[in-house]
Amino acid sequence: MRTDDTSGPAEQPPSTGQEHELPAVVQRLWGDTAPRRRGPKPALSAARIVRAAMELADAEGLAAVSMARVAEAVGYTPMALYRHVSGKEELLILMSDAVAADLPEIPAGADWRAGLEAWTRAQIDMALTRPWMLDLPLSATPPGPNRVRWMDQAFGVMREVDLPADEKLAVVGLLAQHVLGEARVHVETHRAAVHKVRRDAGLPDDTPESELDPAAIHAADPYADFEVVLGRYAGPDTYPHIFASFASWSGPAVDGPGDDDIAFGISVVLDGLEAYLRRRGAITPQSS
């Protein structure tokens, strides 16, 4: 994280045409690379490195993505990576944009609400397919071309919503935020279940999930743990309201929830957004 090229005050020589030189990460993100003039042709490339890193993350999780492992995967020395990527942080940033390469298909005739729902679900699905996405420390991540494409798609869905650009941005931001939250809850619940199954089976913590009984994972209920813990350590005097609420509870409803907790969150947020849009006069009253 040293690597700050300039010694002294960061002053760019005002030499060439483009003033203001964007940060190197941003340039790399947008494929803005100066053409090479001398030296051996590069055999490696940032794209290949990123692809290898993603395959590693898919297979073994983000923790397995170390510079050494990635280098091994592409068949080079660890230090070779640094010719194409400024460091691990940049590699992760490139991954976080590359993961958003595929745009979802959204039905052409969808109105704003159906469109945004499809958009949100697609993004949640993507996160569940590549859970390591949620482990990326995405702080201070500049926007890359793929993420912006998703944004553009959302703006397209809201084509007929009469709202200033910055408010549309806030709407998209809120949905994106919900996506991450929802996905995180699911992924973490799943991980907890896997963890528990491993523990119960007495297997080491690095046993890959593929060697575990899927049925057992599915059956591992985090709420049951919660109840056990409360039962052991707490009582109505310590947590009166929780106990009161659960005392008058007849058990889970007959219609199993299944994936519907995702639907719950989305519908609440969209209902809230609809109220907001109506209040702002951004949609016609009969819309949706």
Next chain:
Amino acid sequence: MRTDDTSGPAEQPPSTGQEHELPAVVQRLWGDTAPRRRGPKPALSAARIVRAAMELADAEGLAAVSMARVAEAVGYTPMALYRHVSGKEELLILMSDAVAADLPEIPAGADWRAGLEAWTRAQIDMALTRPWMLDLPLSATPPGPNRVRWMDQAFGVMREVDLPADEKLAVVGLLAQHVLGEARVHVETHRAAVHKVRRDAGLPDDTPESELDPAAIHAADPYADFEVVLGRYAGPDTYPHIFASFASWSGPAVDGPGDDDIAFGISVVLDGLEAYLRRRGAITPQSS
């Protein structure tokens, strides 16, 4: 030691003391420690370790919390910590509960909506005060006494909402999820601003924020970066809808947003929840 008791339903034999031994982390979380009978009195304690770790995180961020640094802070060898905490993971789990020690005050007369809003805001404020909270890898974290206290408070606020316990749990979960998302956005925006100021000033990346110009940080506008990047690399042909929306945009509204983006998210979610509660007949029509 852990028979694989998958056979048979989860039935609690009404037998003697504790069967079923909860995981050590959970026991430690709830202060369930067997009394010591022999050996020297411990000079260290898990509580002291956790406190030191939190002070370190407050001062220098979660990345500064290493076993060595924490040990140094409490004045012991790194390995001494392992007598009180099973490893770093457990330390982080203890921190994540300890951080929720202080309950917010919620006005007594508040109805469900005002109450939940206060609850949510308090939690967002807490996260902004201790941003490292969001860096905790909270996967598979069992609930601790402090977090459950927050939950109980939320259940208390919803005292008069007529909803089954599991649905109330879903409501609390949705709000908690929103809290994390909202806080994360703010913290990351802030970090990006700090990062940018440091870069522009040519300072090394590990310069503490306290040595930076607060005004410059406040002025660093992430949206401006966004516009610059789009202006440089993209055009109406690549992202038609975004450009269309921003083309017919008159600039930010006069009434500055200030902290109101927090209000936006909360109001949307609460509006959505209100619609949900009404649909379920959980609140009286004139309520709120």
Next chain:
DNA sequence: CGTTTTAGTGTGCGCCGTAAACAGTATGTG
């Protein structure tokens, strides 16, 4: 051609989390 720029390698440093063997101390029990 020599010069210069670049791609990938080899070595090594300082940090990390933690396993294992150990010394010292308080509490059992005879």
Next chain:
DNA sequence: CACATACTGTTTACGGCGCACACTAAAACG
């Protein structure tokens, strides 16, 4: 009382991490 036992904190060491730095080899320019 002495001794066994259980417990705390230390020492030492290991493998892994990200990455700085000095190097060799290769391609393109003058």
